[in-house]
Amino acid sequence: MYSSEKSDDQKSTPASSATTAPATGTPVSSAPAPWSSGLCDCFTDLKSCCLTFWCPCVAFGQISEIVDEGSSSCVLNGAIYALILYCTGGCQFWYSCCYRSKMRGLYNLEEGPCGDCLVHFCCEPCAICQEYRELESRGFDVCIGWHANIAKKNRELAMPPVVQEGMTR
Structure with a gap:
């Protein structure tokens, strides 16, 4: 497996030298993090609970x-969700579970208590409420949308620090 002879593609590439570390097979990313709140913690945030219900x-x-x-x-994604909900009588979970998977990938969240589609199939309101709370716990104001959140963060970064009165002579 580890021979001292170079393969054809190693001979042609001068960049593959002794400075390149061999692949170890260990994953680079850390283990998935837990969600900031549980799936059934809907009543901890009544605003998102009522909105979701x-x-x-x-x-x-x-x-x-x-x-x-x-x-x-x-508006577009909400309309697609509503259209699927009302036209199919409840198969919108196929659409919403894709976003749960995407969110887990973005924030390295663990898949649980079961697969994303099963979570959305069994308890769609709880899953959406949990996702809403997760984004809020990460500093997003979900009501104002992506662009307004970015503008808000940029304003906070651009503001000079408040200088308090120090010692006087």
């Missing part, structure tokens, strides 16, 4: 805009 298409649209980092619209 009464207007799931709005809550989903807001989440999807942030997960897509502004490349899609809250």
Whole structure:
């Protein structure tokens, strides 16, 4: 397996020298992190709980805009969610579970308590509510969307620090 002879593609590439470390097979990324709140912690945030229960298409649209980092619209994704919900009688979980998977990938969150589609199939409101709370725990104001969140963060970074009165002579 480790021979001293170079293969044809190693001979032609001067960059592959002794300074290149061999692949070890160990993953570079760390283990997935737990969610900031549990799947059934809906009542810890009544605002997101009520929004998710009464207007799931709005809550989903807001989440999807942030997960897509502004490349899609809250209104468009919410409308697609509502259309799937009302036309199929409940198969919107196929659409929303894709965003849960995407969100887990972005923030390196663990898959649990079961697969993403099964979570959305069994308890869609709880899953959307958990995703909403996760984004809020990461500093997003989910109601204002991606672009307004970025503008808000940029304003906070651009503000000079407040200087307090120090000692006087």
